[in-house]
Amino acid sequence: METYLIYRLPSLFRRIALLLELQGEDGFKINAYRRAAERLANTEPETIRYLWEQGRLTDLPDIGMAIAKKIDEFLRTGHLDFLARLEEEVPPGLVDLTRLPGLGPKRVRRLWLELRVTDLNSLERAAAQGQVQTLKGFSARTEARILQAVQTWREHEDRLLLGEALPAAEALLHRLRDHLAVVRAEWSGSLRRGVETVGDLDLLVATPNPQAVRRLLEDLPTWETFTHSSEEVRARWQGLPVHLRFCAPEAFAAQWLYATGSAGHRQGLAQYGAERGLTLTPQGWRDAQGKTLPADTEADLYARVGLPFIPPELRQGRGEIEAAAQGRLPTLLRSEDLLADLHSHSTWSDGRFSIREMALAALERGLRVLAITDHSQSLSVAGGLTPEDLRRQREEIAQVQAELGDRILLLQGAEVEIAPDGALDYPDEVLAELDIVIASLHTHLRQTAKKITQRLLAAIANPHVDIIGHPTGRLLPHRPPADLDMERIFAAAAAHGVALEINANPHRLDLKAEHIRRALAHGVLLSLNTDAHRPADFAYRRYGVLTARRGWATAGAILNTWPPERLLAWLRTPKPQRAQPSGKSE
Ligand SMILES: [Zn+2]
Ligand SMILES: [Zn+2]
Known part of the structure; x- marks a missing residue:
């Protein structure tokens, strides 16, 4: 089963509800699908997978046998027969209109x-x-609003997750x-x-022979060209939009700088050059005599106006x-720089691999510290651990630690509801026994701003909490973040010596870049983790790193970069007497 299918479940059932409604079906049936969609959207994807593998999907409220069967069919085959038949009965463009x-x-x-x-x-x-205003219940104003909405819609583009786009772009670049x-x-x-x-997948290719390159592309399986010229190709490959220049x-360096953007960065750079008598063009800097100045690298282009190289992640015009x-x-x-992953799951809760397997995988990736942080008891649908389970788990961790010796340090933690x-979700005396405590919001994410902010502040103030996991709870692309007062969260995290997570799962990237920068301004420590449920998930690290860099994060501000001794010392220091980060960037 491909993991991404789980993330599609909520939209799948929303679509069924919508198609049934367009067909004029009765409200009871429609509501059942809609409730199932909301339930799935508000359940952690890893929990859904876990229940599905155990044949226990109906443990979830709002998921009856009929819906569980559909989930099973979709996760096994990537296809849902019932939906396919519905799609045939309704013109495909109608669904867009409902938005x-x-x-x-x-x-x-x-x-x-x-x-x-x-x-x-x-x-x-x-x-x-x-014609629209002639229908009963539609006014001239409604009609005007519809026209305006159609125009806005045309400007809107579907976006791809970095986690899908980056590996695909990499594969294409290899070819x-x-x-x-x-x-x-x-x-x-x-x-x-x-x-x-x-x-889209934005690529730049330096070549004396664009036509030959285009022929190569058109021979690739699933490649579909939309438009092409000697300057660019727009196409679709493996279902993803490609824009290749x-x-x-x-001219590569100048073109690369230009194509990388952002528009805001380019504008700022052009302005900076203009003050020094140079004009920025896609071919590079042009002097007052109209001569284009040569540049072999982007660093040359920045140096020409007296600037150091600016990493692409910072080119935001900010x-x-x-x-x-x-x-x-x-x-x-x-x-x-990252030596530790402080958020991972094992078969003790909803992970797929044993502690030993996860530890070996972490070791293979060069990590020196791994924290096993399975779910706490109230998240029973994800196999949350009781205090008694925790004691037994501690013995297993000690065994694996003894086997692996000092090659890697294993910490026992928990991701506490x-x-x-x-x-x-655990009493203080249980939390006190753990090496590291992550506190996370997984349920009731739609509380009012006041309530949910208070809720997170309470967790931050707990004397045993070290890290707040995926603080806002958003899931890209569909689940919005909780309505938190982030400035208050940052201030409290800094005051209590609690680290906020940069969860590297490409569906989360939570904190996001803008929040990371604000958190750093408050002097908050950060912890970059993959939340791995299987060894392959350790590869999510790159998305977390890109996000951290976009947030202007230095290594010093991320506790996962610290040598194990320093990390342990920090964990053992009572809050809030913990060290402030050395890497404040603003
Ligand atoms: Zn979590
Ligand atoms: Zn987790």
Whole structure:
């Protein structure tokens, strides 16, 4: 089973509900699917997988046998027969229309039946001709709003997760670099800047022969060209949109800088150059005489105006040029700085591998510290541990530690539920026995801002909590973050000596970059973890690192970079007398 299928379940059932509603089905059935979709959206994906593997999906409220069967079919095959049949009975464009503001499924159904509207184009036509306002319950104002909404919709693009886009772009670059006509091939755009979601796979290829490169691409399985010229190709590959630009080998550095963006960064750089008599063009700097100045690397281009190289992750148009000019650029965290992963799961809760297997995998990846942090008791659907389980688990960890010796340090921790009222899931004396305590929000994420902020503040104030896991609880692309007052969270975390997590799972990336930068400004320590449920998940680290770099994080601000002795000393220091991070960047 591909993990990403689990993340699609909520939208799958929302879609079923929607299609049934468009067909005029009765409300009871529709609501059952909608409730199931919400339940799935508010259950941790790892919990769903765990229950599915155990044949216990119906343990979840709102999931009956019929829906459990559909989940099973989809997770096994990546396909759902029932949905496929529904899709055939409804014009495909109708579903999009239900997302326009002011147009629910009921109204779209009437537009379909009464005006034969089937997609965005026919809706736009009907509205422009004044037909929509002739329907009962639709006014001239509604019609005008619809026209406006159609235009906004056209500007909107579906975004890809960094976690899907980056490996695909890497695979494509490998093919390109093997080709004789390719002098250099790199990613650019938001992908290179490490943005959490990207519009397409943005690639730049230096070649004297674009046509030969295009022929190579068109021979790739699943490659589909939309438009092409000697300058660029727009296409789809493995289902993902690709935007590939060609350039002459000697123009590569300037083109790469240009194609990497962001627009804001480019603008700031152009302005900075203009003050020094130079004009920024896609070919490089041009002087007052109209001569383009040669540059072999991006560093040359920055040096030409007296700036140090600015890492792509910082090119956001958010003060990086001023910082570079004043010599204040941070020395950003690198992947190899990370020595510890402090959030992982084993078969004791909803992980798939034993403590020994996880420890060996961590060792293989060069980690020197691994914390096993299984779920706490109230998350019973994910196999949460009782205090008695914890004692037995401690013995197993000690055995594995004895076997592996000092090659890796294993910590016993727990990912402890924060109850809706802010209480923790274990009593203080149980928490005190653990080497490390992560507190996380997994349930009731839609509480009011006041309530959920208080709830997280209570966890931060607990004397035993070391890290807040995935603080906002968002799941890309569908689940929004909890409505937290982040400034108060940052202030409290700094005051209590609690680290906030940068969860590296590409569906989370939580904290996100903007929050990381604010947290650092408050002097908050951060902890970058993969939340691995299987050895392969340790590879998520790269997405966490990109996000941390976008947040201006230095190695010193991330406790996972500390030598094991320093980390242990920090964990043993009572809160809040813990050291402040050395890597404050602002
Ligand atoms: Zn969690
Ligand atoms: Zn976890």
